[in-house]
Amino acid sequence: MLDPVAVRGGLGVDVHADRPYRPTGQPEGTHVTHHADPCESWSLSTRAVAVGRPHQPGEPLNVALTPATSFIAGAGPGYSRVGNPTWEPFEDVVGSLEGGRATAFASGMAAIGASFEVMFAAFGDGRPVVAAPHVHYSGSRLLLEDLRRAGRITLLTYRPEVDGPATVADADIVLIETPANPGMEITDIAAFAAGRARVICDNTYATPMSTRPLEYGADIVVHSASKYLAGHSDALIGVAVTADPEISDRLLGYRTTHGSTPGVMEAWLATRGTRTLPLRFGAASDNALRLARRLSDSSLVAEVRYPGLPTDPGHDVAARQMSSYGAMLTFRPHGGSRHAQAICEATRLWLHATSLGGVESTLERRRRHADESAAVPPDLIRLSVGCEDVEDLWQDLSDAITRTT
Structure with missing residues (x-):
């Protein structure tokens, strides 16, 4: 089983650590080192409730809503496009549930779009081959069609329950939805992740309470957190999770540069919702x-x-x-x-x-x-x-x- 803490050891990052604030002077677009947290031994149900809680004397049990764009110089993120204390408990708890490091985005489509762009960076001016299910979420399908028409990717499709991994042997990036939206087809994550391609897995339907795709070899897990994670049909927010330190830093850098940041109210609602997931x-x-x-x-x-x-x-x-x-x-x-x-x-x-x-x-x-x-x-x-x-x-x-x- 993949040990996400060990995977991230090169950066000294414990993905299960609480992090109410980033340290002073942390550059934009980088993740940081955190103190160890005992939650590695906790069940997923306990993590959903406990990870990301404040622990200092006098702090409230729940994270405060921080509707601020700027912070006094000398501590904290400085500017809310870089970070906000309201997002961070949500990222902490989702990262712990999935077994990686989470980066919150303004929506699920923002998260999956950033995930593809981060993967494309490895190909420079080349045109990567992207394999996607023959039926999957319409938003992701339209995104890939736009990229194909723009000449940025070569797009091929596969049938998850019919075609084996050999069908995507020529792919550079494989998108998985399992169960697929809306047809409910199931993809064998480990089988499709065993090849050379990078794998992005949309885990919105299954949630980490059912499936943890990083353990089966996926490189990035994405969620429309508006759905089960937030859970009350009142917050538009997304999240991408990875156990790869380089990908993690690139996701954060992309979010910072492109401004695809979640609203603080949405992040607060999503954190509260995830507690009862x-x-x-x-x-x-x-x-x-x-x-x-x-x-x-x-x-x-x-x-x-x-x-x-x-x-x-x-x-x-x-x-x-x-x-x-x-x-x-x-x-x-x-x-x-x-x-x-x-x-x-x-x-x-x-x-x-x-x-x-x-x-x-x-x-x-x-x-x-x-x-x-x-x-x-x-x-x-x-x-x-x-x-x-x-x-x-x-x-x-x-x-x-x-x-x-």
């Missing part, structure tokens, strides 16, 4: 498994994708690399896209809305979005299962399916 994600995952089983038994449903079902095409790989199967699932009703849309509009408890990962349960027909991939079935309904009582969720969903049939 184990409880929220556990409850929602339990609900999702029970709903997936019931949907798969329904004669009104044509297909269910959830990695916790033994019949799911990705189940065997998921069982090896996921400690739980998450709270996202999809299903396709009999009756086509019109029936699917009618179901989404007929629920009362389930909210018909995009995005995911909040405490509330949401559903949507993904192809209602013009920018969604044509490879996504038009009748596919994506469920983001929340923390409500599972019986209430099932009653509302099954009633909607039945009433619209």
Whole structure:
């Protein structure tokens, strides 16, 4: 298993350390050395609650909100584009959960965009080959298409559950989403990371409570932290995590130079949300498994994708690399896209809305979005299962399916 502290030993950085402030005079775009923290022995649930807390006498238990752009010279970051005390507990706790060093960004797309740019730097004026899943998050897909049209990359696609790692043997960078958004395909991270390519893994769906991609060989893990990490559908923020000290410094340098910094209110909300991630994600995952089983038994449903079902095409790989199967699932009703849309509009408890990962349960027909991939079935309904009582969720969903049939 990868030891992120050992990996970062060359810089003297303990990725599990608390760091309420950067030391005086720290140059822009560099990470710093921190004192050792005992949390290496803690469970992930304990880390979610405890890492990044203030420890000095008289300090509040929760980090203070610091809505300031400038700081008195002589201590601290100096200017908020370089750093802000409100971000740092969030970076600390997410880094500890993922087993690396975290850099917060203004959004998940800012985090993944920075991750690609940092990787591209190694190729100079060359055109790297980027491999991406044939269906993945529309924002990432549009980003890669823009880069391809600009002549900056050569783009190839692979089917995670069909194509083996040999399919991406010529790639310089491989993007992984597992489970994939929205189709729920599962990628064997270790197998795809075993080659020469650098690997960026979007862990938004699984979260570190289920999968820690750095342990399987990924170079960078990214999150739309607006989803499960923040967890309440009220904060737009992203994060990138790596155990490689050079990549870590480049990510911070990129954020500082390009100004893709998170807002302090968003960082504060995301820190507070991450404290309850184990409880929220556990409850929602339990609900999702029970709903997936019931949907798969329904004669009104044509297909269910959830990695916790033994019949799911990705189940065997998921069982090896996921400690739980998450709270996202999809299903396709009999009756086509019109029936699917009618179901989404007929629920009362389930909210018909995009995005995911909040405490509330949401559903949507993904192809209602013009920018969604044509490879996504038009009748596919994506469920983001929340923390409500599972019986209430099932009653509302099954009633909607039945009433619209």
